[in-house]
Amino acid sequence: MKKNLKLTALSCSFIILNACSQTQLDLSSSMEIPASFSQQQAGQSQQNIQQWWQNWQDPQLNRLIEQGLAHNLDLALAKGRLTEAQAQSRMANAELGANxxxxxxxxxxxSDINTGIINPASxxxxxxxxxxxxxxxxDLFGQKRSDSDAAQAVALSYQQQVYATQLLITAQIAESYFNIYAIEQQQSVLKQQINALQQLQRYLTGRFQAGQINAYERQEVAKQISAAQAQQATLQAQRDTQQRQLAILTGQSLQQFRLTTQGNPLVHLPAIPTGQMPAEVLARRPDLSANAQQVQAYAAKLASAKADLLPRFxxxxxxxxxxxxxxxxxxxxxxxxxxxxxxxxFPLFTNGRIQANIDASDARLQQALIQYDKTLLTALAEVENAYQQQYALRQQNQQLNQALQQAQQQSKEAKRLFQYGDQTFNNTISAQLSVLNYQQQLIQSQLETAKSLVGLYKALGGGWQEKGINNSVNDEAK
Known part of the structure; x- marks a missing residue:
């Protein structure tokens, strides 16, 4: 009899200890994390990854991003969801105490009684x-603690989503800012192209009137002028669209917001950040941290579902x-x-409801683990792709610069030959148009390089900050 009692006590102790175990999972991903990025060139650069926009040393860009981090409406919504999740976490934690x-x-x-028979009484x-x-x-079996842990993990996930929103907003502001500079440069080059084509048109008109060429050549130039003028209107619409996008991103009035450009941030780009380790990048990325907290939340919910099998007091x-x-x-x-x-x-017969809930909770946890691994692999690939693209675009810029210099030299030579009567004027204009065409290509390449660099900073997990974010959930966790 005593032996049976001992076995029963040991069994109960095992159940209690197992149910009250911690719900935190060791997130050792099955994916192999490399020691370094294969597309990253060797070297160590001292760069500000977290506030990467300051590397451009552009006060106007800094100001726009600061305004975006302070007034962006998407960020305000993300903070609102975080505040709600933090309140729910406190509410779940309050269930641990007594009411x-x-x-x-x-x-x-x-009362006043007067029957008319006896003396009145009151x-x-x-x-x-x-x-x-x-x-x-x-909470003998840890169900309430599991619910509290789940709510806390959800709140921490929302906190990381706020950081991810910051990261996205800073990148979008910089991209719109660079788009405006590129469009204005393209407008300037396009204006020069139209002027050159109009000069060529006047020259060909004179030759046509002299009977030296047919109408086809003159009409061909007129067609090119019309196409260029149509592109001019399109570029202005694109510039206005990017300006309105900047107003939205920074939370400012569409009617009052105006951007005045000065300098050229596309020409003087910061150096490519090197010396970045994959483990450090993964720890810095808020999207991966958000997925990690979601895994912890589902693990806690699974523990809570298992606790339904045990008695409640x-x-x-x-x-x-x-x-x-x-x-x-x-x-x-x-x-x-x-x-x-x-x-x-104590649940005696639930028609399989509790076990079905446990199975569903476990399936959700497995999905969260798979999503975590997928996000991890995607993050590593994004960094590798961004590095490779950045190096390729910088090499393309160098080659386009060389081609532009050669075209400019040919244009000078064509003008000299025309002055000496060794070449016709239309060849001179064609050489000038070739220069302008290479300038357009270089502007587009410089824009893609700047945006690619922003994408690299984003892939490295830069662009967010804890300033202004309520960290009460972290304080509770401590």
């Missing part, structure tokens, strides 16, 4: 009652007291009473 309430009642009564009464109620459900206490006074010959009435109860609930 205590008090009640009180005060009353006064008056009386007054006073009543004062008070009570205390308390209830507590001991509750303690209830009720205490009341009061006094009643009546202004007659009777003395006052008073009394105090209390009641204490212990309850237990």
């Amino acid at each position: 205590v309430g008090v009640s009180g009642t005060a009353g006064i009564g008056y 009386s007054r009464s006073h009543a004062l009652l008070g009570g205390l109620t308390a209830s507590w459900e001991p 509750d303690l209830q206490f009720l205490g009341q007291g009061g006094r009643i006074d009546v202004n007659n010959d009777l003395s006052y009435l008073s009394g105090i009473g209390s009641f204490l109860s212990l309850g237990i609930q």
Whole structure:
């Protein structure tokens, strides 16, 4: 008999310890994390990854991003969702404690009896009652703690989503800013192209009137002028669109926001950040951290679902007291009473509901783990792609610069030959148009290089900051 009691006690202890175990998972991904990025060139660069926009040393860009981090509406929505999740986390944590309430009642009564047979009688009464109620459900098997851990992990996930929103907003502001500079440069080059084509048109008109060429050549130039003028209107619309996008991103009025360009941030790009380690990048990326917290939340929810198989206990206490006074010959009435109860609930037959909930919770956890691995692989690939693209674009810029210099030299030579009568004017204009065409290509390449560099900073997890974010969930976790 004693042996059976010991076995029962050991079994109960094992169940309790197993149910009360921590719900935190060791996120050791099955994916292999490389020691370094294969597309990253060797070297160590001292760059500000977290606030990468400062590397451009452009006060206007810095100001726009600061305004975006302060007033962007998408960021305000993300912060609102974080505040809600933090409140739900505090509410779940409050379920671990007892609930205590008090009640009180005060009353006064008056009666006046006159039957006409006996002497009239009147009386007054006073009543004062008070009570205390308390209830507590001991978290013996850790279900409430699991629910609290799940809510806390969800709140931490929303906090990381706020950081991810910051990262996205800073990148979008920089991209729109660079787009405006590129469009204005393209407008300038296009204006020069139209002027050159109009010069060629006047030259060909003179030759046509002299009977030296046919109408086809003159019409071909007129067609090119019309196409260029149509592109001019399109570029202005694109510039206005990017300016409105900047106003939205920075939370400013569309009608009042105006951007005045100065300098050229596309020409003087910061150096490519090197010396970045994959483990450091993964720890910095808020999207991966958000997925990690989602895994922890689903792990805690699974533990809570398993706790439904175990009994639940509750303690209830009720205490009341009061006094009643009546202004007659009777003395006052008073009394105090209390009641204490212990309850237990144990699931005997649930038609498989509890096990189905456990299976569903486990499936959600497995999905979250798979999503975590997918996000991890995607993050590594994004960094490799961004590095490779950045190096390729910078090489393309160098080659386009060389081609532009060669075209400019040919244009000078064509002008010299025309002055000496060794070449026709249309060849001179064609050489000039070739220069302008290479300038357009270089502007587009410089724009793609700047945006690619922003993409690299984003892939490295830069562009977010804890400043201005409520960290109350972290404080509770500590």
